[in-house]
Amino acid sequence: MLENKNTPKTDISSLGEFGLIEHLTKIFTIEHASTIKSIGDDAAVLELKGQQVVTTDLLVEGVHFDMSYMPLKHLGYKAVVVNLSDVYAMNAVPSQITVSIAVSNRFPVEALEELYEGINAAAKKYNVDVVGGDTTSSTSGLLISITAIGSAKKEDIVYRNNANDNDLLVVSGDLGAAYLGLQILERERQVFKVNPNAQPDLEPYSYLIERQLKPEARKDVPKLLKDLDVLPTSMIDISDGLSSEVLHLCKQSKLGCTVYEDKIPLDPQVITTSEEFNMDSTTIAMNGGEDYELLFTVAMEDFPKIKANPNFSIIGHMTQEKEGVHLVTRANTKIPIIARGWNSLNESK
Amino acid sequence: MLENKNTPKTDISSLGEFGLIEHLTKIFTIEHASTIKSIGDDAAVLELKGQQVVTTDLLVEGVHFDMSYMPLKHLGYKAVVVNLSDVYAMNAVPSQITVSIAVSNRFPVEALEELYEGINAAAKKYNVDVVGGDTTSSTSGLLISITAIGSAKKEDIVYRNNANDNDLLVVSGDLGAAYLGLQILERERQVFKVNPNAQPDLEPYSYLIERQLKPEARKDVPKLLKDLDVLPTSMIDISDGLSSEVLHLCKQSKLGCTVYEDKIPLDPQVITTSEEFNMDSTTIAMNGGEDYELLFTVAMEDFPKIKANPNFSIIGHMTQEKEGVHLVTRANTKIPIIARGWNSLNESK
Numbered sequence: 262m263l264e265n266k267n268t269p270k271t272d273i274s275s276l277g278e279f280g281l282i283e284h285l286t287k288i289f290t291i292e293h294a295s296t297i298k299s300i301g302d303d304a305a306v307l308e309l310k311g312q313q314v315v316t317t318d319l320l321v322e323g324v325h326f327d328m329s330y331m332p333l334k335h336l337g338y339k340a341v342v343v344n345l346s347d348v349y350a351m352n353a354v355p356s357q358i359t360v361s362i363a364v365s366n367r368f369p370v371e372a373l374e375e376l377y378e379g380i381n382a383a384a385k386k387y388n389v390d391v392v393g394g395d396t397t398s399s400t401s402g403l404l405i406s407i408t409a410i411g412s413a414k415k416e417d418i419v420y421r422n423n424a425n426d427n428d429l430l431v432v433s434g435d436l437g438a439a440y441l442g443l444q445i446l447e448r449e450r451q452v453f454k455v456n457p458n459a460q461p462d463l464e465p466y467s468y469l470i471e472r473q474l475k476p477e478a479r480k481d482v483p484k485l486l487k488d489l490d491v492l493p494t495s496m497i498d499i500s501d502g503l504s505s506e507v508l509h510l511c512k513q514s515k516l517g518c519t520v521y522e523d524k525i526p527l528d529p530q531v532i533t534t535s536e537e538f539n540m541d542s543t544t545i546a547m548n549g550g551e552d553y554e555l556l557f558t559v560a561m562e563d564f565p566k567i568k569a570n571p572n573f574s575i576i577g578h579m580t581q582e583k584e585g586v587h588l589v590t591r592a593n594t595k596i597p598i599i600a601r602g603w604n605s606l607n608e609s610k
Numbered sequence: 611m612l613e614n615k616n617t618p619k620t621d622i623s624s625l626g627e628f629g630l631i632e633h634l635t636k637i638f639t640i641e642h643a644s645t646i647k648s649i650g651d652d653a654a655v656l657e658l659k660g661q662q663v664v665t666t667d668l669l670v671e672g673v674h675f676d677m678s679y680m681p682l683k684h685l686g687y688k689a690v691v692v693n694l695s696d697v698y699a700m701n702a703v704p705s706q707i708t709v710s711i712a713v714s715n716r717f718p719v720e721a722l723e724e725l726y727e728g729i730n731a732a733a734k735k736y737n738v739d740v741v742g743g744d745t746t747s748s749t750s751g752l753l754i755s756i757t758a759i760g761s762a763k764k765e766d767i768v769y770r771n772n773a774n775d776n777d778l779l780v781v782s783g784d785l786g787a788a789y790l791g792l793q794i795l796e797r798e799r800q801v802f803k804v805n806p807n808a809q810p811d812l813e814p815y816s817y818l819i820e821r822q823l824k825p826e827a828r829k830d831v832p833k834l835l836k837d838l839d840v841l842p843t844s845m846i847d848i849s850d851g852l853s854s855e856v857l858h859l860c861k862q863s864k865l866g867c868t869v870y871e872d873k874i875p876l877d878p879q880v881i882t883t884s885e886e887f888n889m890d891s892t893t894i895a896m897n898g899g900e901d902y903e904l905l906f907t908v909a910m911e912d913f914p915k916i917k918a919n920p921n922f923s924i925i926g927h928m929t930q931e932k933e934g935v936h937l938v939t940r941a942n943t944k945i946p947i948i949a950r951g952w953n954s955l956n957e958s959k
Contacts, residue, residue, distance in 0.1 A: 303696040306700065313657070315656060317708045318710075348652075393665060397670055397673060400751060404712060406744075406755035408664075420647065
């Protein structure tokens, strides 16, 4: 659980509630002029212009993460990143977060320090201030609740429900890697159980594992789009898998959609590792989730601005609602897209 | 756990994650013009003027509440109220909350409906919109994370650190009842264990039990103070007990304080029930906690505006830091105030 197994272990009860909070949060610094008052009062005080964007996530040990392959520093980092991803998906800029944890006393202070180091690393990288939170004991396990706050000009905020018929469907980065990273980690855990001395060669899977353990949010995308003078008509982040997110955009914009299988961006490691696991790479990209890429729609007239950009792939287009939501396969057959997500992937293994 | 024991029990997994969230949150309505976008996108979008105030709380089953005497509707209500109390303690007005829950599958959908009814009742009473959240499974028990957002004009926000020497120390309402309410409930639970047919007469303790099970936040105080043309120099809400909060104000304002025992407001039920439990009512008022009254300081010149107001009790005054933090007892002895809170009270029983 701890990166350095020789670190001394301090019982969290030895610091007391206020002492523990003070100890863990002293690493945070304030960088934003919009943070008027941070940790230390009944509430944080902010002064955000334009419109404010608020999103919250709850991560539960044994449900969203497994301590046996998730180092605490990575966990803290990822918990922040997945939350900020939702702010970028509104085409807004996050500026503050609050972090609450419930933790059982099996975690020593040093373990929480690592968690908070990861939180702080993400806060620094994404330039957000940690302005509040709560630290409490739990009867079992670790739970992290993060709320992110950001802002944008009213006219820049992008919702899920404003896509139009014929808009292009665009995705940043590539898909499916995070899911396969988890499969690799799970496989190695099983190997380790049988043979604790096995030295796995994880180099061929380095990208996949990094996408699972240290995902990044697409902070650059709102800026890229602004530089390209493109305002998406709708946007969502890919946390549950492409299928699920396409269906959200369609449902909320009251449209249909056609996605082309051969346009879905895949990293070479996704292709080779899918083959190794005897799984279909498209299924993984469609349903794997945790990619934290951004999926958005743009007007057809923005095509020239987007087409040559290496950050983006045009994977389909919006249609009238009655046409339904479909994937056109490489064999040119049209199959309906249904939301399956993680659970069904796990069941089908 | 359910109020009506005959309610059918629906397994939460039968609805699916999105179905469950939709089912539970459909009762919420939007009342604020500042809520631009509520539940249903990557993030909520708000348009709050002035400065924004943000506070968050995490409530864990078995740590902060006990399902055996806390009906779910009350729990939902209380979870919102304790959070809003922090916003009022900034002299601000709350307008939105997010509500996240992690819940084990031992809770049927109907139980969560009751929880959300309580949340909705508090949202209506305090006029806040529920604009987001997260619903997830937990490996054990119930956990509630609430974030409250409000706003105020910059010049109206009251911090903990601006009290001055000679300021009057004022508290709203009365103290100690919530703690005694918990003692009563705990005693009745023990009686029930021995004799399930016992019909306890709880009437003499009605106020105490209500303060524990259905606390209210002092929404009226910021308004009262405005009407009296009084801007407190510092303010905090009483969640951990008077001692702890007085020490927070002193520490952050770099002052000392003298509190007069005979000025501490006690409800008659607190006095009689303290005697019944053979406990000192002052100790309970100082350390009991969960009163959610507001403790604040005002300039001496505001004395005429405050003195006759039945909502407020002047219980002491601020001093220079070197004078320390003391309670002057009815016997006119001066004893140092130390933070003890719940734990030590429980140990001393």
